[in-house]
Amino acid sequence: MPALSEVIAALDALWPPERAEEWDAVGTVCxxxxxxxxxxxxxxxxxxxxxxxxxxxxxxxxVTHHPLYLRGTTTVAATTFKGRVVHTLIRNSVALHVAHTNADRADPGVSDALAGALDLRITGPLVPDPSDxxxxxxxxxxxxxDEPETLADLAGRAAARLPATAQGIRVAGEPGRVIRTVAVCGGSGDSLFADVRRAGADAYLTADLRHHPASEAREHALHSGRGPALLDAAHWATEWPWTEQAAAQLDEISDRHGWDLRTHVSRTVTDxxxxxxxxxxxSTDIPGAPN
Structure with missing residues (x-):
């Protein structure tokens, strides 16, 4: 039976904390x-x-993907909802460890799990890590x-393969457009539009697409004749497949070391x-608006 420090060392080898963004808060919380x-x-x-x-x-x-405290705090009082989480965990001897942007950049990482959920064949990173x-x-x-399919079919595939959410999959583009290559990014991805265009992807699947970046990307595609169709899924849904991948990685480590750990994946929808x-x-006019 391993000590927490041994398990954390194994997790840090999978997702080195030094590869996290400077603004991020990863590692062991309690x-x-x-x-x-x-x-x-x-x-x-x-x-x-x-x-x-x-x-x-x-x-x-x-082990969670998102940090509990992404920004600094001066209190973990149980009168706050995050403080209640801390009290619940410590009172019941449950440790909390976070792998966020360090898991995004890993190989395999969050976007590998997203691509795997849709049975997409990965050819490389969208934004390569210069240190790799x-x-x-x-x-x-x-x-x-594996075979070209329409944007409508790809959206249907994403809706069927990713966990169900209230949002579902929003689409920007002609439903009949033929898709051969897809860029994916688990979590918020509208900062990567320039990289998607450089890669020449036919479609881009990510989450949290804001109006202005999405509108600019769509207009660029319309006027230049090139650029990706957009598929916008719920943030939680694009990152949940990583939990299954991460559990499988720890299972392999446990088997190798003879730890006999039991890993579980939460099915709780936290979107x-x-x-x-x-x-x-x-596609119709605004109801009641003048012609």
Missing amino acids: GDPGAPVRRVLFAVDPVQEVADEAVRLGADLL PEGRRGLGRICEL PWTAHAASADP
Whole structure:
């Protein structure tokens, strides 16, 4: 049975904390380095519902993708919702460890898991890590489809393969457009439009696309005759496949070391949006507007 410090060392080898962005907050949030670890729960968000799930499961370690405290704080009082998470974990001897942008850049990382969920064939990183001589690490992935398919079919594939959310998949582009290459980036990806265009991808699947960057990308495609169609999924949905990949990686390490760890993946939906009301056909005029 490994100590927490041994498991954390293995996780840091998978996702070195020094590869995280400077603004990020990764690593161990709470936990006794000498405490034994038998069960590990993987999740995207360290919210109260997930902390309670870890307690019910009897987990000794909770590994999340998103940080609990991304910015500094002066209190962990249980009167705040994040403080309640800390109190719940410590009171029940559950350690918390975070792998965020260091897991985004890893090989395999968050975007590898996203591509794998859609059965896309990865050809390389979208934004290569200059410190990686093999050119395999970095942000996002460039992928190919085994057979060309329409944008509508690709959107349907994403909707069917990713966890269900209220948002579903938003699409910008002609439904019948033929797609051969796809750029993917788990989590917020509208800062990478220039890289997607440079890669020449036919479509870009990511999350949290804001109006102005998406509008500019669409106009660029319309007026230049090239540029990606856009598929915008829920942030949580694009990152959840990583939890299964990460659990499998720790399983392999456990088998190699004879640790006999039990890993679990949270199925709790922590996407903040809970419902979706469909509007009228967006191709029609605004109801009631003058002609």
